Amino acid sequence: MPTPDALLAEIVAFRRHLHAHPEISDQEAATAHTVAEFLRGCGADEVVTGLGGHGVAAVFAGAGEGPTLLIRSELDALPILEIGEREHRSRRDGVGHLCGHDGHSAILALVARWLGVRRPARGRVVLLFQPAEETGEGAARILADPAFAALAPDYAFSLHNLPGLPLGEVALRTGPVNCASRGMRVSLRGRTAHASMPWDGVSPLSAVAEMLALLPSLGTGGELDEAFQLVTVTHARLGEPAFGISPGEAEVWATLRALRDERMDALCARAEAGARACAERHGLGVEIAYDDVFRHCENHPDAVAILRAAMDARSVVHRPGEPMYPSEDFGLFASHARSAMFFLGAGVDHPRLHNPDYDFPDALIPVGAGIFEQVIRDLLG
Template sequence: MLPDDLELRAAIDFRRRLHRFPELSGEERETAEAVAGQLAAYRPDRLLRGLGGHGVAAVFDAPQPGLTVLFRCELDALPIREIGEVPHRSRVEGKGHLCGHDGHAAILTVVAALLARQRPQRGRVVLLFQPAEETGAGAAAVIADPAFAAISPDYAFSLHNWPGLPLGQVALREGPVNCASRGMRIALAGRTAHASMPADGLSPMSAMARLMPALTALGTGGALGEAFRLVTVTHARLGEPAFGVAPGAGEIWATLRTLRDAAMDGLVAAAEELVAAEARAAGLGHAVAYEDVFRHCENHPEAVAVLRAALDAEGVRHQPGEPMYPSEDFGRFAAVSRSAMFFLGAGTDHPRLHNPDYDFPDELIPVGARVFLRTVRDLLG
């Protein structure tokens, strides 16, 4: 079954409406309202709202019992100013749908339209519009929501557009597909002093100067194998912006990245030991906190086999691909289902994800919808 021109036009218009009014992770209230309004037109049997924050799920039941199959997209945008000149560019200063979550959501609205025309023969389909993917908090919050127990899936599927891959082609593999990562926030505490008498205080400057290269030396990247470790210093702050005060406090932010969760445990331990030793040697207090915690994303072999069959049936070219350096919180669904994500090519010369001139290619909407709907038919009839 293919979307007709009206269904496809509605999805494109919806995608561009979301693009004009982006909302950040945890703030997707109006986006969720727009999604719920769009889904209501397709008469799902249930429409769940407020999942894990602002999440929305449309449930389409079949006449006969069977598997629960979930398809997930994302709601949130990025705190990046859009500079592209498309007519539907962001109208919210400093925020933009520069990762394609608006396009992923549009794909699921097409799936909803097609399910409204013809329900599967057995089981049920859940279309999940998930909040807060960019911070790594959304999937965990959805799964922890008591309402999720009623729609807990046997299979969970997702896609992400991928610039650099030929338009409409797919990368799909078993095993790890996205890295584990987390943001490490290091606070160092000394003692301020007058800038004319710095010896009266205790500055963290020297400790910070040593820590930043030492942290990056813990993980220098390279090939995405089992030993892969990467530490990227992303932000540093020393004291206050004042000429009369010698600094007494500082912060370093770093992103830690490994291929698998188990390796992350070792990298975290090494980084914390390094921070503690440097602080101790300098006589500084220190504290470590973590944000944007992503588990690694691993594709289940059975779920991958289902997607491969759907891609073949729909004539979509695909290749195994390699694991991706970026993180993705869809990995959380592996704990509750057989899950798999594929990467849908946005074009070899397309602006990269999170670039300020990125825009989702509308040509991908029918491709993603066809693959997902074929997956429904193969699993549920």
């Protein structure tokens, strides 16, 4: 085992390699290969690849019977151009690790190094590197993969870095922590006509204008309480970019958001009814589809208590958190295990998530890994 400084230097280099070679959701093949090779070098008892696409899981088993503890990170980057002059800046134009998934994976890599030297006394630890978190599809695919049945956990934990919170401090709460959200695509069909005689066609122009006002009115945001709902129009397209055609089709995209799944279901029903009524008033056909579907993420009280005890043992400052407006697909693991996610401060003035100049703070790697190692020792010995 290298010295602590040498080990941390190795993990920082691993993180920066991932940062320099980002891959977006469903394209994480090279990232997954790099992670799998690293885990094999840690002496994992089993390395499972191809989970739910490009997912990778490393299993470290104890000598005695006991529960299975899963810790999850993410593999995917974002389709955003990174800016800045750092040496490990993205080598791929228009793609960047601007949410910190490279740092989350580095934290698990450090845990893997520790587990390679000292297995848990009992039970199993599964370190899961999940693909496609940014689209909301990765966790669902992992859980649906037949190979996951052999890894099914009793407890599941994860973290996300959080700019705006002091460096190394933690926000943690019981109950809902991330909103449910989904992308709604409304496609309108009319009939094209010559631009000089628009009355010969059926243009969706008036319906689009109406929907651009209607959809945001269904959810205006505000406090993140049980009544919270928000509808954000993210894209609209009307016909083709041509001067000689009165348009015959259009699309309106909106992101719907609510604190809990039940509230989201009601919001979707209202949005669909409004869109269909609008289309009918204007003599249009309509199709409605959804993408980027995230269920709400909720922390189990037992899992939260375990995390709090581990943070106290490691002298990590933690405070009650508040629900987060963004979504996170880790919540799906709650249907299989007592689960909880905590938020690790990236610094009060640190660039925000998804900003083009964001970079994960390497100083968080030993903090996050230390919390997870303490959880492992507390639960599995």
